[in-house]
Amino acid sequence: xxxxxxxxxxxxxxxxxxxxxxxxxxxxxxxxxxxxxxxxxxxxxxxxxxxxxxxxxxxxxxxxxxxxxxxxxxxxxxxxxxxxxxxxxxxxxxxxxxxxxxxxxxxxxxxxxxxxxxxxxxxxxxxxxxxxxxxxxxxxxxxxxxxxxxxxxxxxxxxxxxxxxxxxxxxxxxxxxxxxxxxxxxxxxxxxxxxxxxxxxxxxxxxxxxxxxxxxxxxxxxxxxxxxxxxxxxxxxxxxxxxxxxxxxxxxxxxxxxxxxxxxxxxxxxxxxxxxxxxxxxxxxxxxxxxxxxxxxxxxxxxxxxxxxxxxxxxxxxxxxxxxxxxxxxxxxxxxxxxxxxxxxxxxxx
Amino acid sequence: xxxxxxxxxxxxxxxxxxxxxxxxxxxxxxxxxxxxxxxxxxxxxxxxxxxxxxxxxxxxxxxxxxxxxxxxxxxxxxxxxxxxxxxxxxxxxxxxxxxxxxxxxxxxxxxxxxxxxxxxxxxxxxxxxxxxxxxxxxxxxxxxxxxxxxxxxxxxxxx
Amino acid sequence: xxxxxxxxxxxxxxxxxxxxxxxxxxxxxxxxxxxxxxxxxxxxxxxxxxxxxxxxxxxxxxxxxxxxxxxxxxxxxxxxxxxxxxxxxxxxxxxxxxxxxxxxxxxxxxxxxxxxxxxxxxxxxxxxxxxxxxxxxxxxxxxxxxxxxxxxxxxxxxxxxxxxxxxxxxxxxxxxxxxxxxxxxxxxxxxxxxxxxxxxxxxxxxxxxxxxxxxxxxxxxxxxxxxxxxxxxxxxxxxxxxxxxxxxxxxxxxxxxxxxxxxxxxxxxxxxxxxxxxxxxxxxxxx
Numbered sequence: 001x002x003x004x005x006x007x008x009x010x011x012x013x014x015x016x017x018x019x020x021x022x023x024x025x026x027x028x029x030x031x032x033x034x035x036x037x038x039x040x041x042x043x044x045x046x047x048x049x050x051x052x053x054x055x056x057x058x059x060x061x062x063x064x065x066x067x068x069x070x071x072x073x074x075x076x077x078x079x080x081x082x083x084x085x086x087x088x089x090x091x092x093x094x095x096x097x098x099x100x101x102x103x104x105x106x107x108x109x110x111x112x113x114x115x116x117x118x119x120x121x122x123x124x125x126x127x128x129x130x131x132x133x134x135x136x137x138x139x140x141x142x143x144x145x146x147x148x149x150x151x152x153x154x155x156x157x158x159x160x161x162x163x164x165x166x167x168x169x170x171x172x173x174x175x176x177x178x179x180x181x182x183x184x185x186x187x188x189x190x191x192x193x194x195x196x197x198x199x200x201x202x203x204x205x206x207x208x209x210x211x212x213x214x215x216x217x218x219x220x221x222x223x224x225x226x227x228x229x230x231x232x233x234x235x236x237x238x239x240x241x242x243x244x245x246x247x248x249x250x251x252x253x254x255x256x257x258x259x260x261x262x263x264x265x266x267x268x269x270x271x272x273x274x275x276x277x278x279x280x281x282x283x284x285x286x287x288x289x290x291x292x293x294x295x296x297x298x299x300x301x302x303x304x305x306x307x308x309x310x311x312x313x314x315x316x317x318x319x320x321x322x323x324x325x326x327x328x329x330x331x332x333x334x335x336x337x338x339x340x341x342x343x344x345x346x347x348x349x350x
Numbered sequence: 351x352x353x354x355x356x357x358x359x360x361x362x363x364x365x366x367x368x369x370x371x372x373x374x375x376x377x378x379x380x381x382x383x384x385x386x387x388x389x390x391x392x393x394x395x396x397x398x399x400x401x402x403x404x405x406x407x408x409x410x411x412x413x414x415x416x417x418x419x420x421x422x423x424x425x426x427x428x429x430x431x432x433x434x435x436x437x438x439x440x441x442x443x444x445x446x447x448x449x450x451x452x453x454x455x456x457x458x459x460x461x462x463x464x465x466x467x468x469x470x471x472x473x474x475x476x477x478x479x480x481x482x483x484x485x486x487x488x489x490x491x492x493x494x495x496x497x498x499x500x501x502x503x504x505x506x507x508x509x
Numbered sequence: 510x511x512x513x514x515x516x517x518x519x520x521x522x523x524x525x526x527x528x529x530x531x532x533x534x535x536x537x538x539x540x541x542x543x544x545x546x547x548x549x550x551x552x553x554x555x556x557x558x559x560x561x562x563x564x565x566x567x568x569x570x571x572x573x574x575x576x577x578x579x580x581x582x583x584x585x586x587x588x589x590x591x592x593x594x595x596x597x598x599x600x601x602x603x604x605x606x607x608x609x610x611x612x613x614x615x616x617x618x619x620x621x622x623x624x625x626x627x628x629x630x631x632x633x634x635x636x637x638x639x640x641x642x643x644x645x646x647x648x649x650x651x652x653x654x655x656x657x658x659x660x661x662x663x664x665x666x667x668x669x670x671x672x673x674x675x676x677x678x679x680x681x682x683x684x685x686x687x688x689x690x691x692x693x694x695x696x697x698x699x700x701x702x703x704x705x706x707x708x709x710x711x712x713x714x715x716x717x718x719x720x721x722x723x724x725x726x727x728x729x730x731x732x733x734x735x736x737x738x739x740x741x742x743x744x745x746x747x748x749x750x751x752x753x754x755x756x757x758x759x760x761x762x763x764x765x766x767x768x769x770x771x772x773x774x775x776x777x778x779x780x781x782x783x784x785x786x787x788x789x790x791x792x793x794x795x796x
Contacts (some may be wrong), residue, residue: 216540463663463759
């Protein structure tokens with residue numbers, strides 16, 4: 001099925017965004033203490049869909065919330081009643097503006113694990129009901145390396161509507177899915193003109209080439225993936241992780257990390273079961289009842305993290321778990337770069 | 351006295367609730383075993399009435415009171431907290447209440463700093479012989495909390 | 510302020526004489542002019558060491574058990590860092606004989622934009638208070654009586670009405686994602702089973718909700734009261750850029766104004782305000 005492409009200018013794009021905010025439940029980057037987090041907005045002036053990537057949080061919390069209620073219980077004299085929690089606040093029809101490419105790609109990667117041995121119906125519903133409007137970056141930030149990984153950024157179909165800044169102040173809006181097509185048709189026609197794919201292709205290619213050449217970090221992915229698959233016992237893991245402080249930050253800001261923990265909170269006779277973020281970097285992540293912990297040392301946890309990101313997930317699901325967004329490096333208290341870790345360890349392979 | 355804006359201090363998920371007409375505050379009383387708890391017992395045996403809103407927790411010494419108790423109580427269902435111990439110099443463990451006195455000042459100021467009214471958390475020295483004083487203290491605290499209304503700030507997310 | 514050469518020389522000598530197993534210092538990131546910690550075990554890596562006004566992170570964090578357990582460590586400390594080292598020594602977390610301490614007479618460090626950090630502009634203990642070798646010329650006062658200043662942000666908040674403070678802090682705690690980067694970066698948070706780490710939380714709220722964030726941050730600041738040295742590791746580590754120093758500086762102000770104590774870690778062997786009492790401590794807030 002072929003999808004439409006429209007061309008407009010900066011003013012037209014703002015009007016397109018404004019009409020979306022007016023008509024749909026919209027989530028967009030809103031600044032708080034220097035970071036941009038995706039929250040509900042009711043007017044375009046509250047947010048900045050073109051927020052700088054190095055300060056923009058992931059859209060993952062809109063699909064996998066930081067803490068979600070999954071069950072309620074009430075203890076009565078007749079026994080304990082377990083019930084569903086209230087309506088999921090993230091399950092309505094909604095539009096996300098200003099999602100970054102790597103973020104949207106992260107969701108595609110997560111889709112695999114959420115459709116695997118257990119079909120996570122909450123997650124599926126949120127995915128089905130969300131339309132993602134994403135602007136392709138014009139240039140890479142310091143820690144980006146999405147183009148080095150095993151997916152084609154040029155033709156990425158993870159978002160429903162792709163926004164690209166073309167030459168001469170033109171902005172292209174490209175539908176990539178049926179949901180995106182519907183959104184464009186209903187909201188943009190007044191602000192933009194339809195244009196044929198062939199006519200827009202050269203401009204899009206030009207933007208992509210400028211973008212691809214702006215990367216500081218480039219990795220030979222196939223080589224790194226191949227080498228890391230055989231390097232479990234490398235002492236280099238200890239060296240690269242020695243200054244990790246063992247917090248949870250990298251996993252929490254990552255667009256693809258999906259570990260969680262279950263905790264029960266009670267108040268007198270009622271209680272709620274929460275599912276919240278967890279991180280394999282934490283010292284007690286693998287602590288078992290009985291006291292055994294197979295990953296007590298920092299380097300073991302870092303090894304698990306690097307290999308999960310670059311080897312295990314690909315083996316099992318065919319996709320690299322890391323999308324090369326660099327958020328972990330920016331957020332890390334000591335700026336450990338997973339790109340450097342992967343390369344440094346791979347370079348010690350025979 | 352600084353006014354608490356009841357409409358502004360909201361729990362995250364539900365809007366501020368005005369106190370319903372039959373609302374009664376929940377006050378947690380943390381009393382040291384040797385003086386204050388015994389003092390409260392004397393209040394009872396002397397048949398002196400005091401408001402029933404206080405729920406008493408007995409600890410061996412006021413020094414046992416970790417600031418966490420206050421934070422947790424306020425986060426759960428308490429509208430106010432009273433901590434009471436022996437008079438300085440009379441601690442059963444000699445110096446426990448001296449250490450506690452320092453902690454109490456710091457946690458009280460910190461809670462006020464982040465937005466709690468200073469009357470939400472109150473302290474007293476009540477000896478084992480001060481039955482009437484205990485009743486007065488509880489009455490004062492209950493009255494203060496009733497005036498402030500239900501606590502909504504930073505409450506555990508409503509179920 | 511640049512002691513790169515001196516530190517490289519000292520580290521090289523220490524390795525050559527077999528006196529240390531690991532040297533904890535700073536290296537440049539490789540992608541900008543900021544610095545990150547490095548734990549050097551191989552003498553060949555000594556040329557990576559640098560030290561200037563971008564050397565921000567409090568390295569004493571790496572003296573905690575999980576990082577340099579049973580090792581002989583060489584470490585670089587500035588004024589505030591050395592105070593946290595003093596506290597670790599006082600609290601029996603590190604053995605002095607296992608350390609070689611390079612003390613710096615610090616002139617202040619800068620943040621990513623190049624501005625001097627706030628705690629540096631208000632610093633009154635710039636010189637390392639414990640060291641085996643001291644680099645630079647001692648300046649400023651090491652006693653704190655009479656020269657303590659209330660943190661300017663805390664002062665501003667004190668002037669605001671209660672409701673405004675509550676609304677503001679409510680917003681702040683909402684940004685906390687319970688990543689625990691603050692407590693893992695703090696040199697004085699060495700509890701292996703931390704009460705605010707959700708992994709080990711049985712008493713504390715385990716879910717990542719704003720209410721649990723308040724709970725955790727308040728408790729954490731009370732556990733650091735009288736011990737915090739204002740190194741700002743926590744604030745720099747926080748991915749949500751929360752102004753955590755407000756809680757710690759508030760506690761420090763109350764302690765300093767009401768109990769006649771030295772600032773945390775200035776005097777060797779001094780355990781901090783909550784380990785002591787005075788018969789003259791304020792009592793008028795107690796009925």
